[in-house]
Amino acid sequence: MSESMSVRCPACGHEHLYAAPSYPCVCGAPVAPPLDRHAAATTVTHRVWDEEWVAVRCAACGRRNQWPRPELGCPCGTTLRIPVSGAPAAGHANPEAACPAPRRAFQPMAIRTTGDAVTAVALYLRRLGYRDIRRADQQPPSGIGLAARGVLAQVDPTLRPASPGDVECLWLTAMTESVICVYFSLAGYTDTARSSADTLSVPLFVLDLTGTPRAINDPADRLDASGTA
Incomplete structure (x- = not known):
């Protein structure tokens, strides 16, 4: 305790x-x-x-x-x-080598503020195996960008569903940095945004108010299952 x-x-x-x-x-x-x-x-x-x-x-x-x-x-x-x-x-901090152990079930934190949403995503990315999570150098037009070695994530705490432009902008930024990208939204995605994400293989997650990311397309399912391995 x-x-x-x-x-x-x-x-x-x-x-x-x-x-x-x-x-x-x-x-x-x-x-x-x-x-x-x-x-x-x-x-x-x-x-x-x-x-x-x-x-x-x-x-x-x-x-x-x-x-x-x-x-x-x-x-x-x-x-x-x-x-x-x-x-x-x-x-x-100087993170040390990982202790080899299977990943446990994600333990979420309740989302009450934008900062809580960012923290929940950072904890989830850490569970997947990403370390040294920080603010992205290039912030997206909406939401907050997080980065770690090999990944760029966007946290969208707004009350509107993410659009195709939001997903494509994140994908283009990730392409220029030669990393994968992941989108986390509180309000979900439009149908066309989901279609664009499937075409570009962008993992999409929805965050509920408990702070639990829920995979809503195949790339997200694969990422949740395998992490960075």
Whole structure:
């Protein structure tokens, strides 16, 4: 079970009992960031991608992976960043060799914000075997682009179904970078977008509000089954 500690909001002085969330390592063991009881929580005033992640070592297999940095919302409206001990920033982590183990069932996280959708996709890509997930250098016209070695993903949190142009734009960008591409949408896809994706072999996934990606075409089924292997 994840450790918990008392956290004081620096804005209103309210005390919270905070328990760190745990995430599934590739070996299947739960991993939770170690909380620093001797440091104070800080307020989140603006967001920088590199500061959203923290590197944590799995106690079971020794692998170091990047996970969302712990945060807590105070009723006063302040977002608190919870201090983590003994973990370098994600941008400076050096992931080690994978522990050979079968992939376990994906453990989703609920989607309430755009950031939650991005985190859910990052966790899913990590489950498939992709490492060093980061913001893509070239962001799409809509949504958020994520990249890792060999893959380019688009997370579309809008309330409109993705269009053929959205899918084709992602495919063209991936072609110029010689990587595969994957599309994740909250609102699904138009029929013509699905047809274009099938023609271009672009995996399409729909994200439900539990954060579970659901494959909706054959390329997505193949990717879900085989990962990066």
